[in-house]
Amino acid sequence: MVKKQDAIYAAPLDEIIDFHFDEKVAYVFPDMIQRSVPGYGTMISTIGILAAKYAQANSHCYDLGCSLGAVSLAMRQRISQPDCDIIAVDNSPAMIERGHQLLVSDASSTIPVNMVCANIQDVTIENASVVVLNFTLQFIPLEERLALIKRIYQGLNPGGILILSEKIAFEYRDIQRFHDESHHDFKRANGYSDLEISQKRTALERVMIPETLAFHQQRLTEAGFKFSDTWFQCFNFASLVAVK
Numbered sequence: 001m002v003k004k005q006d007a008i009y010a011a012p013l014d015e016i017i018d019f020h021f022d023e024k025v026a027y028v029f030p031d032m033i034q035r036s037v038p039g040y041g042t043m044i045s046t047i048g049i050l051a052a053k054y055a056q057a058n059s060h061c062y063d064l065g066c067s068l069g070a071v072s073l074a075m076r077q078r079i080s081q082p083d084c085d086i087i088a089v090d091n092s093p094a095m096i097e098r099g100h101q102l103l104v105s106d107a108s109s110t111i112p113v114n115m116v117c118a119n120i121q122d123v124t125i126e127n128a129s130v131v132v133l134n135f136t137l138q139f140i141p142l143e144e145r146l147a148l149i150k151r152i153y154q155g156l157n158p159g160g161i162l163i164l165s166e167k168i169a170f171e172y173r174d175i176q177r178f179h180d181e182s183h184h185d186f187k188r189a190n191g192y193s194d195l196e197i198s199q200k201r202t203a204l205e206r207v208m209i210p211e212t213l214a215f216h217q218q219r220l221t222e223a224g225f226k227f228s229d230t231w232f233q234c235f236n237f238a239s240l241v242a243v244k
């Protein structure tokens with residue numbers, strides 16, 4: 001697939017409205033996420049490897065907040081257990097529509113992927129062996145996050161895993177500043193201007209709320225997970241695995 005370059009915030013905007021996963025974003029999303037999230041490609045391919053290990057025969061794997069389905073494609077290429085399927089959910093019709101187009105052209109596997117346009121908070125999670133929230137929980141209102149994590153825990157089979165990737169916050173101001181500045185440098189090195197970086201930050205401010213790793217781990221423990229640990233971190237982006 002040829003990546004369309006993200007220039008959504010390149011020109012000065014009179015008014016910066018809250019970030020939405022609309023058609024404009026769906027169109028440039030692969031370029032946007034690759035140039036904005038350090039380690040994104042590594043995380044996607046490693047999630048495929050984790051799914052290959054933890055997927056259980058006759059179970060569902062969930063990709064919650066799937067966008068164009070990068071996680072689903074990585075899982076489908078790796079999973080070899082019989083009678084597994086993937087349920088990919090996103091509430092952005094534009095993402096699901098483009099995701100479908102990418103999925104039909106993927107001949108790498110026969111594992112079925114069911115792409116559903118829905119709120120992940122309304123989707124039944126059952127008989128699950130792998131659940132992935134790859135940069136999605138951060139868009140769920142803070143007070144609703146525990147209920148979602150508990151539902152995921154309840155829907156997982158024993159031995160199943162949740163993979164949770166998030167932009168993270170830090171308790172200490174100096175550490176927060178180090179990671180913020182490093183992330184800014186990462187984006188600049190990938191061709192974003194200071195104006196683009198600052199306008200996008202403003203657009204995301206009210207809709208994407210990061211939390212500390214300690215807070216995430218505490219919530220995972222409260223939901224019942226046996227243990228959780230960080231398996232990837234680059235600056236203020238991290239991925240955790242939680243095992244039931």
Ligand SMILES: C[S@@+](CC[C@H](N)C(=O)[O-])C[C@H]1O[C@@H](n2cnc3c(N)ncnc32)[C@H](O)[C@@H]1O
Nearest residue numbers: 021065066067070090091092119120134135139
């Ligand atoms: C940063 S993107 C996720 C990236 C994607 N998981 C990947 O690895 O390429 C966040 C996605 O979550 C979706 N989303 C946010 N809140 C949601 C909700 N309540 N229900 C379903 N999808 C949601 C957005 O539409 C968006 O596509």
